[in-house]
Structure formats: C-alpha cells, structure tokens
Amino acid sequence: MQRYGNIIGTGRYLPKNEVTNETFAQWMGEVNPTLAEVVGKFEKSSNIKTRFYADEDMATSDLAVEAAKAALEDAGITPDEVDLIILGTDSPDYITPATSVVVQEKLGAKKAGTFDVGCACASFPTGLALGAGLISTNPHMKHVLVIGAYLMHRLADYKKDVISFFYGDGAGAAVLAPSDKPGFVSSAFFADGSYYPNWGIYAGGTAEPATVENVQSGKTKVRLVTAFPPEVNNEGWPKRIREVAKNGNFSIDEIDFVIFTQVRLNTIELVMEEVGLPIEKAHWIMDKWGYTGSACLPMAFDDARKLGKIKAGDLVVFVGSGVGYNQAAVAFRMQK
CATH class of the missing domain: 3.40.47.10 (Thiolase/Chalcone synthase)
Incomplete structure (x- = not known):
C-alpha cells in the first residue's frame, strides 16, 4: 500500500500580552518622533494592528509545547504516540542543543526522535514535506508532529527598533499520520x-x-x-x-x-x-x-x-x- 502523510490535527498558541500599534508608536516616539510616524505607514502596508508577547519567563520551546498540546488533542493522540518532532524556528532556545529536544522533554513525548529546521518562515512547509516523506518511506512511523514557533521580540531591541513593529510571538503545529490517500x-x-x-x-x-x-x-x-x-x-x-x-x-x-x-x-x-x-x-x-x-x-x-x-x-x-x-x-x- 502506498503511504501518504496526512494532516489529522492542528493547534496554535497565542501569548496573552497584547502590544497594540498605539503602544508601539509610543515606544518609538520616545526614541525619535519620526519613528512613530513610520508605525502608521507600516500598518497601512502590512495590515498589522497589534501583536502579542510571551511572558518574560517563557522560551520558544514553551510556546511550541502549548501549540503541540492543542494539535495532539485535535488529532486525538497522546505525546507517547508521537514518533518524530520536527520544529521550525529562527528564534531557538539555544544555539545548541536543538530546541526540538527541549520540546520533546517538556511535552513528555519520550518515544519521539527530533530535529530542528532553520529556514525561518519557510520552515513549516519544509517540515511538512519532510514529515510526509518520512512517513511514506518508513512503515514503522505513525505520527509526526510538525511545529513552527517564534519568539523574535525577545531577540530584538523591540522598544527602540522600528522593524520590531512586525514581530509577534506565537506557535502553531500539525500532526501527520499515514493514509492510503494523499495527503501530501x-x-x-x-x-x-x-x-x-x-x-x-x-x-x-x-x-x-x-x-x-x-x-x-x-x-x-x-x-x-x-x-x-x-x-x-x-x-x-x-x-x-x-x-x-x-x-x-x-x-x-x-x-x-x-x-x-x-x-x-x-x-x-x-x-x-x-x-x-x-x-x-x-x-x-x-x-x-x-x-x-x-x-x-x-x-x-x-x-x-x-x-x-x-x-x-x-x-x-x-x-x-x-x-x-x-x-x-x-x-x-x-x-x-
């Protein structure tokens, strides 16, 4: 039987601390009044009106775990049933070790292998393709958890750099499982x-x-x-x-x-x-x-x-x- 990677569940996590454009413009105005004007231009071109920041004691792995829990619940499986975790991020917990191993520990997915994908916003579709390919060629593999997570405001000078206007924190995840119908x-x-x-x-x-x-x-x-x-x-x-x-x-x-x-x-x-x-x-x-x-x-x-x-x-x-x-x-x- 031909095996295809099939999306069986999704989830997301949004932090609770909202930073509106008005607040951001105020921060920029304290640096330079002209930067406050740039905020309005950015809003018009991007349609971004607000963003949410994670608590100061949270790391990227914490956001990823919450999104993973939601996706696993949606898929109707437990962390013990995950065979592989693929995590895409360009705001990792550490340079090394990989953030995916931290997620595995915090999630309690003790049977899962892990690896990180580091191509920024291209990471999630890359992870989906990798996960689907591994499922199609490995009969023992039943569930692959693909996560995208972002906590870039923590790595930015966000109260002084106007480009930080764009950065919002969050995480999303999808569960892949084998099917005889594509799927991928x-x-x-x-x-x-x-x-x-x-x-x-x-x-x-x-x-x-x-x-x-x-x-x-x-x-x-x-x-x-x-x-x-x-x-x-x-x-x-x-x-x-x-x-x-x-x-x-x-x-x-x-x-x-x-x-x-x-x-x-x-x-x-x-x-x-x-x-x-x-x-x-x-x-x-x-x-x-x-x-x-x-x-x-x-x-x-x-x-x-x-x-x-x-x-x-x-x-x-x-x-x-x-x-x-x-x-x-x-x-x-x-x-x-």
Missing part, C-alpha cells in the same frame, strides 16, 4: 543565498562569537540591514505556486486554499491576483496577531480550519518565505 501531494523549494547579509542576527555564532563589544553594540540582536526587494515575494510566491502545481500534476484553478507567510496583506492580494485565484481562497492573521514568523503559517492554517474555511477534500497549498532567503511550497489534500 507535492513540494517546491528555492533559495537565494546572496541575500544572507540582509536580515538576521550576525553575532553570537561561529562567524562572529559574542563579545562584550558586540553585545553592547546590539549585534547579537536581530537587525534588518538591507530591505529585500519586493519581487522576492511578489514574483517568488507565484513561481512557487506554479512549481508545486506542476510537480503535483494539478492546475492552479484546482487549488481550494492558499496559506502564505503572514507579513503583508497587500502581498497576498497581489499574488492571488497574479495566479488568478480569488482572495477568498486565502486567509490572513497578521491584523490580529502580527507577523509571527516561523509560526505564522501553522497559526493561519489552524485558524482557517477552525473557522470552517478549510474542509475535507480541499487542496491546500502552503507558501513560506524566510530570511536568507529560503522559499518553500507544499500541497496537501485534506482528508479531515
């Missing part, structure tokens, strides 16, 4: 490493270990150095949709729903028009939860499912784009 349909991947100097945390690793000087200068914090050109997503996302459709032998008009990286609503609108799909086949959460980075795709997917926008039989395409930059798309036929 196809995937597509792309990267352009020439953009690696544009946005990141550039001190604290082996290229530039942390020192007193670079900590004091803010180099161990996340920084936008050079903005990405709009065509990275405006042109890249339609290409990934067309590639995943070609790889899966389906036409774009067969797509029932698309989940994108949740950073700018106007980009989603532009891309849906470019590929000829109605905007009603997309969903967005940045207006109510901010840009939740590595977590935004699973959070948006879970929200759309729970709102009844995605149903059994639907062909759903995920398109993620992360700093580096990485892009990934994956298509699933919903069985539940």
Whole structure:
C-alpha cells in the first residue's frame, strides 16, 4: 500500500500580552518622533494592528509545547504516540542543543526522535514535506508532529527598533499520520543565498562569537540591514505556486486554499491576483496577531480550519518565505 502523510490535527498558541500599534508608536516616539510616524505607514502596508508577547519567563520551546498540546488533542493522540518532532524556528532556545529536544522533554513525548529546521518562515512547509516523506518511506512511523514557533521580540531591541513593529510571538503545529490517500501531494523549494547579509542576527555564532563589544553594540540582536526587494515575494510566491502545481500534476484553478507567510496583506492580494485565484481562497492573521514568523503559517492554517474555511477534500497549498532567503511550497489534500 502506498503511504501518504496526512494532516489529522492542528493547534496554535497565542501569548496573552497584547502590544497594540498605539503602544508601539509610543515606544518609538520616545526614541525619535519620526519613528512613530513610520508605525502608521507600516500598518497601512502590512495590515498589522497589534501583536502579542510571551511572558518574560517563557522560551520558544514553551510556546511550541502549548501549540503541540492543542494539535495532539485535535488529532486525538497522546505525546507517547508521537514518533518524530520536527520544529521550525529562527528564534531557538539555544544555539545548541536543538530546541526540538527541549520540546520533546517538556511535552513528555519520550518515544519521539527530533530535529530542528532553520529556514525561518519557510520552515513549516519544509517540515511538512519532510514529515510526509518520512512517513511514506518508513512503515514503522505513525505520527509526526510538525511545529513552527517564534519568539523574535525577545531577540530584538523591540522598544527602540522600528522593524520590531512586525514581530509577534506565537506557535502553531500539525500532526501527520499515514493514509492510503494523499495527503501530501507535492513540494517546491528555492533559495537565494546572496541575500544572507540582509536580515538576521550576525553575532553570537561561529562567524562572529559574542563579545562584550558586540553585545553592547546590539549585534547579537536581530537587525534588518538591507530591505529585500519586493519581487522576492511578489514574483517568488507565484513561481512557487506554479512549481508545486506542476510537480503535483494539478492546475492552479484546482487549488481550494492558499496559506502564505503572514507579513503583508497587500502581498497576498497581489499574488492571488497574479495566479488568478480569488482572495477568498486565502486567509490572513497578521491584523490580529502580527507577523509571527516561523509560526505564522501553522497559526493561519489552524485558524482557517477552525473557522470552517478549510474542509475535507480541499487542496491546500502552503507558501513560506524566510530570511536568507529560503522559499518553500507544499500541497496537501485534506482528508479531515
């Protein structure tokens, strides 16, 4: 029997501490009055109106565990039934060990292997493709837990850096299980490493270990150095949709729903028009939860499912784009 990875449950976690645009603008105004004006421009282009921050005693793994619990409950399984945990994040608990092993311990998934995926917002679709592939080729594997988690505000100078406007904390998760019906349909991947100097945390690793000087200068914090050109997503996302459709032998008009990286609503609108799909086949959460980075795709997917926008039989395409930059798309036929 052909085995396909099938999504059988989803969940999300949103922290409780809300930071509205009004509050953020106040912070920026204390640094420079012109930065407060930028907040209004960002809101107009992104549709982000608020975001939520985790408690100071929480780490990324804590957010991931809460989303995992919700997904496992939705799937009707226990942590003991998880064979593998794939965690996508670019705000890890530590440089090493992997955050996924911390999640395994906190979740109590004692039988699960784990690994991290570190391609920012492309991590969740990458994790779905990896999980589905492992299920299809390993008869012993029954349940794979794929998580996206983000706590970037903790790694930012968030009361002084206006780019922190975008960062909201959160986590989302999905449970994959084998099925004789797809399930997983196809995937597509792309990267352009020439953009690696544009946005990141550039001190604290082996290229530039942390020192007193670079900590004091803010180099161990996340920084936008050079903005990405709009065509990275405006042109890249339609290409990934067309590639995943070609790889899966389906036409774009067969797509029932698309989940994108949740950073700018106007980009989603532009891309849906470019590929000829109605905007009603997309969903967005940045207006109510901010840009939740590595977590935004699973959070948006879970929200759309729970709102009844995605149903059994639907062909759903995920398109993620992360700093580096990485892009990934994956298509699933919903069985539940």
